[in-house]
Amino acid sequence: MSAIELHPTCKPGDYKSEVNPIWCPGCGDYHVLMSFTRAFAELGLAPENTVVVSGIGCSSRIPAYTTCYGFHGVHGRSLALASGLKVTRPDLTVVVASGDGDGYSIGGNHFLHACRRNIDMTYVVMDNRVYGMTKGQPSPTTEPDFDTALSPGGTGLSPFHPLVIALASGANFVARAFSGAPNETASILVEAVRHPGFSFVEILSPCVTFRPDEREWKSLVHAAPVAATSDPAKAARRIMTDDGFNIGILYRGERRPYQPRIGGQNVDFADLEKDFEL
Amino acid sequence: MPEADSISIAILGSGGAGALTAGNFLLEAACAAGWHGLLTRTVGPQIRGGEAAALVRLATHPIECMPERYDLLIGIDWLNAHRFGAEIEAAPHSLVVSDPRGGDLPATIGRAGARVIEVPIKEMAKAIPGGRPNMIALGIAAGLLGLAEEIFTPVIEKRLADKGAAAVEASRAGLKAGIDAAADLDFGLRLSPAKPVGGAKRWLVSGNETTGLGALRGGVRFAAAYPITPASEILEWLAPNLPKVGGVLLQAEDELAAINMIIGASYGGTPSLTATSGPGLSLMMEALGLATASEIPIVVVDVMRAGPSTGIPTKSEQADLNIAVYGFHGDAPHLVLAPQSVADCLFTTQWAVYLAEMLQTPAVVLSDQFIGQTVAAMDRLADIAFIGQRIKPADNVSAYKRYAVTASGVSPMAIPGLRGGQYTADGLTHNERGTPTSSEGDHRAQLDKRRAKLDQFNYGDHWATVEGNGEFAVIAWGSLTGAAREAVARVRDRLDVRLFAPRLLLPIQPERFAAALDGVKHVLVVEQSHGAQFHRYLRAHYDLPGTVRVLNRPGPLPMKPSEIEQAIMEWRS
Numbered sequence: 001m002s003a004i005e006l007h008p009t010c011k012p013g014d015y016k017s018e019v020n021p022i023w024c025p026g027c028g029d030y031h032v033l034m035s036f037t038r039a040f041a042e043l044g045l046a047p048e049n050t051v052v053v054s055g056i057g058c059s060s061r062i063p064a065y066t067t068c069y070g071f072h073g074v075h076g077r078s079l080a081l082a083s084g085l086k087v088t089r090p091d092l093t094v095v096v097a098s099g100d101g102d103g104y105s106i107g108g109n110h111f112l113h114a115c116r117r118n119i120d121m122t123y124v125v126m127d128n129r130v131y132g133m134t135k136g137q138p139s140p141t142t143e144p145d146f147d148t149a150l151s152p153g154g155t156g157l158s159p160f161h162p163l164v165i166a167l168a169s170g171a172n173f174v175a176r177a178f179s180g181a182p183n184e185t186a187s188i189l190v191e192a193v194r195h196p197g198f199s200f201v202e203i204l205s206p207c208v209t210f211r212p213d214e215r216e217w218k219s220l221v222h223a224a225p226v227a228a229t230s231d232p233a234k235a236a237r238r239i240m241t242d243d244g245f246n247i248g249i250l251y252r253g254e255r256r257p258y259q260p261r262i263g264g265q266n267v268d269f270a271d272l273e274k275d276f277e278l
Numbered sequence: 279m280p281e282a283d284s285i286s287i288a289i290l291g292s293g294g295a296g297a298l299t300a301g302n303f304l305l306e307a308a309c310a311a312g313w314h315g316l317l318t319r320t321v322g323p324q325i326r327g328g329e330a331a332a333l334v335r336l337a338t339h340p341i342e343c344m345p346e347r348y349d350l351l352i353g354i355d356w357l358n359a360h361r362f363g364a365e366i367e368a369a370p371h372s373l374v375v376s377d378p379r380g381g382d383l384p385a386t387i388g389r390a391g392a393r394v395i396e397v398p399i400k401e402m403a404k405a406i407p408g409g410r411p412n413m414i415a416l417g418i419a420a421g422l423l424g425l426a427e428e429i430f431t432p433v434i435e436k437r438l439a440d441k442g443a444a445a446v447e448a449s450r451a452g453l454k455a456g457i458d459a460a461a462d463l464d465f466g467l468r469l470s471p472a473k474p475v476g477g478a479k480r481w482l483v484s485g486n487e488t489t490g491l492g493a494l495r496g497g498v499r500f501a502a503a504y505p506i507t508p509a510s511e512i513l514e515w516l517a518p519n520l521p522k523v524g525g526v527l528l529q530a531e532d533e534l535a536a537i538n539m540i541i542g543a544s545y546g547g548t549p550s551l552t553a554t555s556g557p558g559l560s561l562m563m564e565a566l567g568l569a570t571a572s573e574i575p576i577v578v579v580d581v582m583r584a585g586p587s588t589g590i591p592t593k594s595e596q597a598d599l600n601i602a603v604y605g606f607h608g609d610a611p612h613l614v615l616a617p618q619s620v621a622d623c624l625f626t627t628q629w630a631v632y633l634a635e636m637l638q639t640p641a642v643v644l645s646d647q648f649i650g651q652t653v654a655a656m657d658r659l660a661d662i663a664f665i666g667q668r669i670k671p672a673d674n675v676s677a678y679k680r681y682a683v684t685a686s687g688v689s690p691m692a693i694p695g696l697r698g699g700q701y702t703a704d705g706l707t708h709n710e711r712g713t714p715t716s717s718e719g720d721h722r723a724q725l726d727k728r729r730a731k732l733d734q735f736n737y738g739d740h741w742a743t744v745e746g747n748g749e750f751a752v753i754a755w756g757s758l759t760g761a762a763r764e765a766v767a768r769v770r771d772r773l774d775v776r777l778f779a780p781r782l783l784l785p786i787q788p789e790r791f792a793a794a795l796d797g798v799k800h801v802l803v804v805e806q807s808h809g810a811q812f813h814r815y816l817r818a819h820y821d822l823p824g825t826v827r828v829l830n831r832p833g834p835l836p837m838k839p840s841e842i843e844q845a846i847m848e849w850r851s
Contacts, residue, residue, distance in 0.1 A: 019713055046697070047700055048694065048695060048696060048697040048698070048699065048700055049694065049695060051546075051694050052702075053542070063702045064702040064704070064712070064713060064714070067700055068700060069692075069694040069699075069700050069701065069702070070700075070701070070702030070703065071542070071545055071572075071702065071703045071704075072702055072703065072704045072705065072706065072714075073538065073541070073565075073568055073572075073703075073705060074538070074564050074565055074568050074705055076534075077534055077535065077538040077565065078538075080530065080531075080534065080535035080536075080538035080539050080542070081538040081539065081541055081542035081545075082542055083528065083535075083539055083542065084500065084502060084528065084538065084539030084540055084541065084542030084543035084544075084546075084550070085542035085543060085545060085546045085694075086542075087500075087526055087528055087543070088499070088500050088526065088543040088546050088547075088548040088550075089543075089546040089547070089548070089694065089695075091695070092546070092694055092695070109531055109532060109535075110531065110534075110535055112531075113531040113535070260521070260526045261521070261526075262499075262524060262525065262526050263524040264524055267523045267524065268522070268523075269491075269494070269495065269523075269661075271522060272491060272494065272519050272522060272523070273479075273481070273491070273658070276481040276482065276483045276487065276491075276658075277479055277480070277481060277482075277658075278306065278309055278310040278479075278480045278481065278482050278655065
């Protein structure tokens with residue numbers, strides 16, 4: 001993890017920009033934004049040394065709602081963009097925000113390889129099990145019987161299991177949070193940012209417009225009954241067999257983050273040209 | 279025996295036979311001894327057991343294109359040589375050295391009426407402990423050209439150092455056996471003696487390598503890499519060399535990741551580049567638009583190969599012009615540049631980095647398999663002044679507007695770490711602050727600004743090659759510039775022909791174009807594209823003077839100077 005410049009006087013409000021979110025009233029993402037600002041304040045991050053990177057979707061609107069540097073890129077590629085940024089600027093704190101369509105469908109390949117690379121950044125996926133911005137199509141985490149215009153009668157497909165995939169791919173920190181508990185989510189985010197390497201936090205964040213059924217999540221979520229493990233096999237077994245509403249830090253790995261050495265060398269082009277000489 | 283100031287040699291063998299190594303040694307030794315030369319390799323897609331040929335042209339003067347026909351063809355074997363088809367042509371005066379056990383001579387070579395002499399290359403190699411047929415072939419070439427055995431010693435020692443003393447010894451013995459065998463053969467030609475070279479350091483490099491060095495000289499300190507033929511050598515050259523200058527290369531999971539990685543790194547303040555070929559460029563289009571809209575400087579080198587789709591990965595074509603110029607969705611002004619030779623890959627890449635950084639926009643560099651993978655001898659390429667500088671806001675910035683509309687169209691770009699410079703880079707239409715908007719006014723203001731910054735910049739004389747002032751003009755671009763130049767030189771005693779080749783394809787330069795072609799009455803457009811993409815591009819953007827003809831055909835056969843010469847003279851008659 002990069003060195004965090006402590007700003008003891010930082011308040012969550014310092015991280016909230018003047019831009020008004022476009023989210024629907026009641027969207028879980030408002031609470032995620034609140035968790036971000038609380039976590040950043042607790043971490044004492046300097047906004048100018050923090051970058052929030054995202055792709056496309058409702059959740060990916062979050063960078064401009066913070067006072068940090070931000071990048072709202074193309075659909076699905078936020079992890080790649082953030083990887084290029086972080087390896088060249090290891091001094092920055094990089095937080096990537098995504099959703100279940102952006103992160104698991106169009107961005108699925110990058111998810112695998114970002115976990116595998118284990119660059120020191122935090123990946124937050126706001127999972128509402130639906131494409132909200134395009135008005136209600138099924139995503140990789142949508143239940144098979146969810147009836148939509150694009151999937152009449154449901155997809156008939158089993159949902160994707162992102163936390164286990166993250167583990168199998170090498171993520172160094174895996175947690176599940178619930179947007180409706182912003183304090184707990186902020187604490188998890190603080191731990192995720194502090195943990196070295198690639199930290200993955202899936203936040204269950206209801207879409208009240210296209211998935212009104214997800215209002216029930218607040219009564220389904222519960223704290224994980226056991227502490228995080230550093231054994232990926234144990235963590236995978238727990239996650240595979242839990243009810244999907246188990247909230248907390250589920251895995252803390254010990255893999256060394258990937259960070260090649262950069263800068264510092266004297267630029268001696270004569271040395272580079274030697275191979276060319278006859 | 280007649281002397282020639284340019285001789286061309288093809289060494290052929292099935293993949294793995296070592297034909298390319300023999301060709302490389304021949305070129306390196308001859309160039310170290312003062313000759314000029316080029317080596318083009320031509321291979322099939324297979325790694326082993328396909329067809330491979332080293333095509334070497336040696337000359338007493340600098341050359342930029344391959345020959346019409348090969349004077350000397352040496353077949354280690356002919357097992358898959360028929361796949362080259364018309365790519366390797368012989369002439370009646372040519373000599374073909376053939377191993378009798380190497381299979382049948384391809385019909386295309388047999389039909390040329392060249393003399394064929396059989397030499398038991400493989401048997402001769404077997405007689406030497408650890409001997410390899412390709413070194414016998416090298417020796418035969420050296421002997422027939424009149425190159426001294428000694429000039430090969432340092433090359434063999436240097437290139438085979440990691441294979442041990444026995445391998446060096448076996449190669450030297452093979453070389454000698456080949457030279458001895460050549461003493462009994464009548465080639466009928468000899469290479470004119472090399473002219474003395476000055477004290478300048480000389481290089482032997484490929485266009486892909488000069489591209490890599492141009493990137494680093496221009497300030498690139500991050501590259502993202504996804505392997506693809508024929509661009510991988512750029513990335514493989516950068517991988518060990520970027521760390522030497524404090525940079526880093528990241529291997530990406532695909533081209534979508536590669537381009538987004540360089541956008542991320544450049545956003546963080548590090549000049550960044552990736553290299554690919556047509557299929558990869560196709561995948562990068564969306565993010566190139568993002569770099570345009572969010573005004574992030576990046577450079578993408580496309581080493582063109584024959585397309586569409588997978589096409590012919592190992593062979594050249596100039597048919598990615600359309601996607602580079604028009605591939606972006608929306609109205610997306612950007613830079614497109616094309617190097618004109620192996621040496622020019624350095625200048626053009628460095629200039630592309632400079633322009634991208636100055637103008638905060640993506641640059642696409644259209645190299646191709648021919649100049650990318652051709653190895654050429656040249657004097658050391660001097661350092662040039664183009665080091666890009668991003669315009670940045672003041673340290674005490676307040677009320678910062680990342681996309682402020684300025685007179686030049688370029689807005690000061692804050693780099694993370696600058697307090698008060700925080701903004702969100704966005705591919706959504708945004709206002710000056712960077713905040714997304716759907717407003718007609720903001721949309722137009724930002725489109726105007728991005729257009730203006732490219733149109734107002736002074737690109738100077740580097741934008742194009744203009745040689746001569748005849749009323750007849752040949753217009754070429756990219757790697758065909760060399761062949762066009764040779765054709766123009768060949769007709770010089772009969773006709774004064776002007777050569778014009780734009781290095782900067784976007785943004786267009788109408789005034790400079792009109793000045794460059796002032797007084798021209800006839801135009802011959804030359805390009806390697808089935809759809810005549812370059813001609814259509816010229817028609818779309820410029821007023822072509824006088825009468826116009828087009829000489830266009832697809833790859834993979836290189837366009838020869840004689841084809842261009844013939845087109846000029848036919849038209850004249």
